[in-house]
Amino acid sequence: MNLLSDPLAQLAAAEAEWELRRDYSVVLGIAQRVNDLLVAGPTVSITECSAQDGSARQGSAGWLGPARRAFDGREAELLGTLRLAASEIEALAAELQAAIQLFAVSREP
Amino acid sequence: MSRDPGAGGGGLFVSGGGDVAVSTEEMAALAHRLRSIQFTSEDGLRMLLTLSGRADFGPASAALTRALETAALLELALKIAADSYGHTERILQLVGREAAAGLGFTLGRLAPLIGLVAFPRLLGLAVGVAVGTRLFPGALGEVSAWLAGNPRLVSNPVTVGAVRLMVSAGDDTLAGLFGMPPAVARAIGDSGLGVWGLPQTAALALAGLGGIAGVAGTGHLRETAVSVRPTGARSARVAAPFGVGALIDRVPGSAEGDPQIRLERYSEPATTGSAAGTRWILYVGGTIDLGVLPETEPFDMTSNLHATAGADAGSLRATAEALWQAGVLPGDPVLAVGYSQGGLLAAQLERSGDFNVQGVLTVGAPIGQLALDVPTAAIAHTEDLVPALGGLESATADERILVRRSAFSGREMPEDHALPAHALTEYRATAAMMDTSIEPRILRFRESIAGFLSPRAAVGSARLYRADRVN
Numbered sequence: 001m002n003l004l005s006d007p008l009a010q011l012a013a014a015e016a017e018w019e020l021r022r023d024y025s026v027v028l029g030i031a032q033r034v035n036d037l038l039v040a041g042p043t044v045s046i047t048e049c050s051a052q053d054g055s056a057r058q059g060s061a062g063w064l065g066p067a068r069r070a071f072d073g074r075e076a077e078l079l080g081t082l083r084l085a086a087s088e089i090e091a092l093a094a095e096l097q098a099a100i101q102l103f104a105v106s107r108e109p
Numbered sequence: 110m111s112r113d114p115g116a117g118g119g120g121l122f123v124s125g126g127g128d129v130a131v132s133t134e135e136m137a138a139l140a141h142r143l144r145s146i147q148f149t150s151e152d153g154l155r156m157l158l159t160l161s162g163r164a165d166f167g168p169a170s171a172a173l174t175r176a177l178e179t180a181a182l183l184e185l186a187l188k189i190a191a192d193s194y195g196h197t198e199r200i201l202q203l204v205g206r207e208a209a210a211g212l213g214f215t216l217g218r219l220a221p222l223i224g225l226v227a228f229p230r231l232l233g234l235a236v237g238v239a240v241g242t243r244l245f246p247g248a249l250g251e252v253s254a255w256l257a258g259n260p261r262l263v264s265n266p267v268t269v270g271a272v273r274l275m276v277s278a279g280d281d282t283l284a285g286l287f288g289m290p291p292a293v294a295r296a297i298g299d300s301g302l303g304v305w306g307l308p309q310t311a312a313l314a315l316a317g318l319g320g321i322a323g324v325a326g327t328g329h330l331r332e333t334a335v336s337v338r339p340t341g342a343r344s345a346r347v348a349a350p351f352g353v354g355a356l357i358d359r360v361p362g363s364a365e366g367d368p369q370i371r372l373e374r375y376s377e378p379a380t381t382g383s384a385a386g387t388r389w390i391l392y393v394g395g396t397i398d399l400g401v402l403p404e405t406e407p408f409d410m411t412s413n414l415h416a417t418a419g420a421d422a423g424s425l426r427a428t429a430e431a432l433w434q435a436g437v438l439p440g441d442p443v444l445a446v447g448y449s450q451g452g453l454l455a456a457q458l459e460r461s462g463d464f465n466v467q468g469v470l471t472v473g474a475p476i477g478q479l480a481l482d483v484p485t486a487a488i489a490h491t492e493d494l495v496p497a498l499g500g501l502e503s504a505t506a507d508e509r510i511l512v513r514r515s516a517f518s519g520r521e522m523p524e525d526h527a528l529p530a531h532a533l534t535e536y537r538a539t540a541a542m543m544d545t546s547i548e549p550r551i552l553r554f555r556e557s558i559a560g561f562l563s564p565r566a567a568v569g570s571a572r573l574y575r576a577d578r579v580n
Contacts, residue, residue: 019161034153042161078143078176085169085173096163
């Protein structure tokens with residue numbers, strides 16, 4: 001039996017397509033927001049903060065030691081995790097888009 | 110040559126406000142950014158859960174979770190860094206204070222002996238200076254000119270820090286001189302109960318110097334009566350200031366013969382639950398006459414010393430008189446804004462309790478040891494000697510925030526001004542930076558004075574006042 005001639009199957013397919021399109025738009029929204037964070041540029045380095053400190057306060061700045069170093073190391077990590085999140089979300093969006101495409105193809109005569 | 114104040118210079122450093130942390134503008138911006146990463150990741154995770162499950166969102170969810178955790182960890186590290194900064198600064202301040210107090214106490218204790226040994230030399234020096242200045246009348250002027258021509262010396266942050274410590278050690282020196290036991294001196298000093306501190310030292314210095322001047326009949330440092338009059342008509346309309354920068358922009362410049370006080374009046378319409386009322390913004394300028402012999406200008410060194418001692422300063426009386434003349438009622442909310450001596454007066458006015466001062470904003474003012482009961486922001490340049498004359502910031506129990514900035518970091522210090530970092534134009538640039546800052550303590554201060562600013566206050570009237578000494 002041709003599925004497209006079955007009204008119930010047609011309804012289920014339409015519902016699935018609608019859900020995929022809604023999912024796609026949600027995922028695009030997330031992708032946009034994560035990309036906005038990345039486009040905003042790299043995070044400010046706390047080392048730069050101390051460099052702007054001026055000679056009078058170099059003493060205080062120099063004493064921060066471990067906290068400052070721990071921070072500096074993790075800045076790159078944060079950017080890495082954000083990029084990974086962006087690429088995973090884009091992959092998810094691509095997967096959803098491909099599924100939506102399948103519905104479009106199935107409707108072609 | 111004109112210059113653009115604030116072009117270059119450093120960022121803002123914020124401390125106080127009941128928090129040990131010292132944070133910079135960059136750290137505040139970074140904290141804000143880390144929070145937006147966390148919010149975005151949390152939102153993203155929530156949105157992924159709404160998906161129908163037709164696609165595998167596991168990897169995206171895991172990546173977002175990792176971004177959220179890393180941002181949270183970084184925010185914690187940032188908080189630790191800011192706290193460490195504050196703790197380190199506190200330790201350095203304590204060490205410096207203890208060393209200066211010890212040195213001051215020892216010098217005070219040894220002062221009689223030092224005086225005895227050095228008496229012949231001091232006498233010779235005094236005679237030499239007297240003869241020298243008589244033979245070369247311009248010599249003192251040349252010394253002043255040299256200081257004015259070498260602002261780097263007096264505007265060096267190290268000099269400023271040393272002066273701050275010396276001023277704070279003044280009470281210990283006197284305690285040593287009077288033979289007070291060290292434990293008692295410490296207990297009642299500015300690092301203890303605060304019974305004996307800068308105001309008492311200033312009062313004693315005032316009594317000593319004023320007494321000598323009185324015996325000599327010169328009238329140095331002697332307070333006089335003051336007269337106050339409005340200059341010009343009440344201005345038609347004035348828009349309420351938008352922020353901290355606009356407030357400092359309206360502080361009168363310290364020019365001879367010009368008005369020293371500005372008052373703005375804003376009427377509040379009655380609303381549900383509150384009656385109609387009037388709010389006032391008081392702007393007070395800085396020292397105009399640097400002499401110690403009172404002439405016609407009440408914004409002089411005599412007033413400075415009296416205001417520091419918490420005594421009856423002519424400029425403080427003039428400021429209060431301007432408020433009475435304008436019709437300020439004891440319950441009317443007042444925001445007191447001041448530059449240099451004007452900042453000291455704004456703080457003393459709040460302490461007097463004569464007016465309902467609800468906020469204090471000062472730039473370049475020596476108020477480090479004056480405890481205040483209202484939201485206060487004290488702005489000081491690290492190269493400015495004048496705030497250092499207020500000693501170390503010991504008034505930490507209140508909610509004041511200290512906003513510091515290097516005015517000349519990364520740019521040449523102008524040499525046409527004896528105290529370039531104290532210039533009101535430089536402070537205007539720093540104050541304007543507070544309006545764009547997202548540092549939480551600055552945001553809190555701005556919110557605490559929001560009732561005096563646009564849009565909550567809309568259109569009011571302004572009037573300038575000129576005070577003179579009546580000899």
